[in-house]
Amino acid sequence: MRFWNTVFVMVGLLMGLVPVVSPGENLNASEDVCARTSHSQIYSNAVFIEEAGDVVGFELALQRSHHGSSVTALLYDYEGVPNEDGISLSGQILGRKLTMEGSWVRHLIEMPSKKEVVETRLVKVDGTIDSTRFRGTIKFKDLDTPIRVRLKRVDHIWMCKR
Secondary structure (H helix, E strand, O other): OHHHHHHHHHHHHHHHHOOOOOOOOOOOOOHHHHHHHOOOEEEEOOEEEOOOOEEEOEEEEEEEOOOOOEEEEEEEEOOOOOOOOOEEEEEEEEOOEEEEEEEEEEEEEEOOOOEEEEEEEEEEEEEEEOOOEEEEEEEEOOOOOOEEEEEEEEOOOHHHOO
16 A cells, blocks of 8 residues: 555656646747737647647648749648747649648757757648638658648637637
């Protein structure tokens, strides 16, 4: 019985060290990130998984040029470690067909040497878009299979929810 008491005390102490984020809470998004995406068309399938305490999915913050068919976007990938700055993409929209690409530059720490490693991954986004949905694929250079996504139009990126 003494063993289990010790376990419960240790678990309680560890739980006090884990930050708790509720689904409606701002996930440390800076005002700059929220301001940058405030005038974008946001498409998302991001959801909060309560059991894991994590947000998973993708978000696309799209800005169309005033003239022509060019577009720029920030792609947020919430799988694994979220990229809070977004992946910068650029491309074209012709009718409902959207095609974009960009590079995702990640700064990683190699263990046990603690040496910084810079990893660059080419990202391509292709699909169809309208005022309520984006349907298509996200292709990362080092993955053989594109990720099929269906994103619905939302008011803001997950990190800027209030």
